[in-house]
Amino acid sequence: MSKYEKSKRFSSVWSESTTKAGQRRSSGSSQGGRRGQARPVKKFNPSDFIKKVEEQVAAPVYTPKHAFSDFLITEQVKQNIAKRGYIAPTPIQDQAIPYLLEGKDLIGSANTGTGKTAAFLIPLVDNLITKKTSRVLIMTPTRELAAQIQAELAVFKEHTGFSSALCIGGLNINPQINHLAKDPAFVIGTPGRLKDLEQQGYLRLSKYTSIVLDEVDTMLDMGFLQDMKYIIAKLPQNRHSLFFSATISPAIKQVMDGFLRNPVSVSVKTRQSAENVNQDIVTVTALTKLETLHDLLIKPGFTKVIIFVRTKRATDKLARQLKERGFEAAAIHGDKSQEQRKRALALFKNNTVKILLATDVVARGIDIDDVSHVINYDLPQSHEDYIHRIGRTGRANKIGQALTFIEQD
16 A cells, blocks of 8 residues: 555544544643643644655755854853863854844744754853843743753853752752752743742842743743743843744744844754654554554664653553553653653663653653654644654654554544
8 A cells, every 4th residue: 555545544534533632632631731721633634644764864064154262252161162062053053142142132943953052051151251141041841941951051151150040840949949049140940930939039030131931832832821921021121032932923923022122033944853754654443552552662673762642641551551561661741740750861861761651741852862763652732743752763863763653443
């Protein structure tokens, strides 16, 4: 059967499956945001899940206009950049850093893996050293991304004397309160926890003169719009504002217009993360779904697998079922504590377990090396979510594999 015929045959299955998924979500299953808001599942043809990669697609070569030594930054920051192992700036770093050193508001459009985090951390650390700014607040959609930024910051601020506080849910709030009492130069957090700390009087947002909103599209997708508006309203009018979003929807533009003052725009067009991913569908029934997954996981080549599941409860259930069958697996979702999520990611990254079960909380922004397969055990909510999911494989000059389960009645 040709792939066209296969796509045509299962188009009705996809339509029915997405409709049922939307009904299940609207009836109370929670995923992603602070308030567990359900998003309608978009209908799209399963041909979007089928693609054969013949050979590795080379990324276009970019010739930077600057070297790191060209930037007007302090010697200590240059040393820290060298210690990080950076040699030449990526496109987003090359284009954004000069504007940010000048204190210009910026709209950055760049995907994960482009060096975006360093593009804003390097100039912000330098601006603190040169006293162009006094304190920095960085707001991100997920705990994992906030922790990644904190880890990256630790390198760039080395030997500067600057302290930082990580303010995210899933961790005991009291140590975060203690860190804030020491008046750190950097605060990195998720919208819900930042709002909670502000309302309790521990975080004075009016003191932060440089603000980064990172992955705004994801924050809106996760239901953080009102928290974002609340926090923005508490910020000082005279501030340096940085705004990063892969897409600009009308809702995002509304936030952007109320946040920025005469911004410059830097857009780094990158190839789709799916370009180097073989994609196919696997037809199952409710009765055969688990057995089919089992049969796949025991095949050679399934060396490091992320399995995406729609809900938190279903993720835990599938993790138990796989462990009962002898598989070593870790699970991550929004109801796990931050320590549990951190431990699960560490076990997967260091190959202690070869299977990570996850809701979409890890689909965006998390860098995990050498993922051989992504399996969509449950259908994604949209094609954009699908692209983010399968972007966890096919990285670092390797061809990845993505399989999507399509249920038949």
